Amino acid sequence: MKSENASNWIPNINIGQDYDQRYLDASIHYDALENLAVFFGRDMPVHRHAQYLQIHFIKKGNINFHIDDKLFQVAGPSLFLTPPAIPHSFQIKPNAKGHVLTIHQSLIWQIAQRGSRSDEPEFNLNQGICLTESRLCAGQRKTWQFIQQLLENIEEEWHSESLAKALALESFIYLLIIQIARLSGRQVQSSEVNNDDLRLFHQFNRQTELHFREHWQLPKYTEAIGVSESRLNHVCQRISNTSPKKIIRERLLQEIKRLLIFSKLSINEIAYQLGFRDPAYFSRFFKEQTGMTALAWRKQHNKALVS
Structure with a gap:
């Protein structure tokens, strides 16, 4: 499963090609979860995004999210981070709402490189991450709230035509990835799939x-x-x-x-x-x-x- 050959047959979805061709070569793509659900369905079979990291934020409802060999069964509000090329599938309730970010791996590499210092822990975004609000301790709630606010900012900026829009989006993405990495030490316990x-x-x-x-x-x-x-x-x-x-x-x-x-x-x-x-x-x-x-x-x- 983890080898390149084993995943070659798994459908590779390019958001800019298969969903929204206005953003064929974009390094960042945002859409509301419910819009993507209309196109792809709420029961999304196994697929991957070859050069893109993806972040799903589900505001409410029960979710099954399968990343590689792990199965997360949680309730929202929850956030899932899927690294580039990693197979995943998910099922969400019909009334679920949220955000979906698709980010080219080159941006992730830049963030990791700029954030790596010998006196600091390294970013670890090579494995799937599941964060859910109910499992966070009191000291982590401010970071969670910041993540939610950043996602709202990204949505607003995405739909605007403001000065330096691309730079603003990248800056929000940098901050978002950093906050997720900080919380990822307390991932939700997953179920190993036989x-x-x-x-x-x-x-x-x-x-x-x-x-x-x-x-x-x-x-x-x-x-x-x-x-x-x-x-x-x-x-x-x-x-x-x-x-x-x-x-x-x-x-x-x-x-x-x-x-x-x-x-x-x-x-x-x-x-x-x-x-x-x-x-x-x-x-x-x-x-x-x-x-x-x-x-x-x-x-x-x-x-x-x-x-």
Whole structure:
């Protein structure tokens, strides 16, 4: 899991390419958690960001957050830091709100280099971090409040057109990373995932990535990885708190949304490209999952991208 070869098959998501092409080469990307959830879903299968560190701040609700071989099951307010290229997945409640920051690793290297002195502890941002407000001692609450304020400042600055906006954002990011590093000594206790379960879960995700366009039914997946449906369901519920069928469905839906926003293909062309033999069935599938027609969803989100 920790080797480069082992993670090559895991979907690599580039926020600037797969979600918001206005920021294709940006070193910092901010969005509200709920906006990303509309696009990617609240039950996000295993994925990675090859050159980007990501920070999720969830204001409320129960969360399962799986980073590499660790599973954090906590309630908000909570913060998760995922290092670049580390596989992770998560499940959040429908009413959850918060912030998501995606930061290029070059900025993280700069912070670590500028902060490293022989008389100070080194930054350790090579492992996943989970911080939750309820587990902090009284002396750490001011730092937590500062983190929350910094995230609000980043959101406000992101949406502004103020003088030296890029410099201000970088400065806020520097401060945020420092505060997270200071609190990370009291990480929330994680649950180690059984190695056999983890291997099976990743085999399933790999097969999903390879075959979701072919609309494989669950028995075909279980046959391919040599496991029973009940066993696979148990593992998926244990690690991701969702069913195998939902993981397959969410991956297909995510690809539909990506093509609706970032391609000029017609609705029928998208349907055929993603293995739907009948455009009418494609339309029913999409509306059942989103509550909107594909055309209405495309118009709404393309309008949001240019606004």
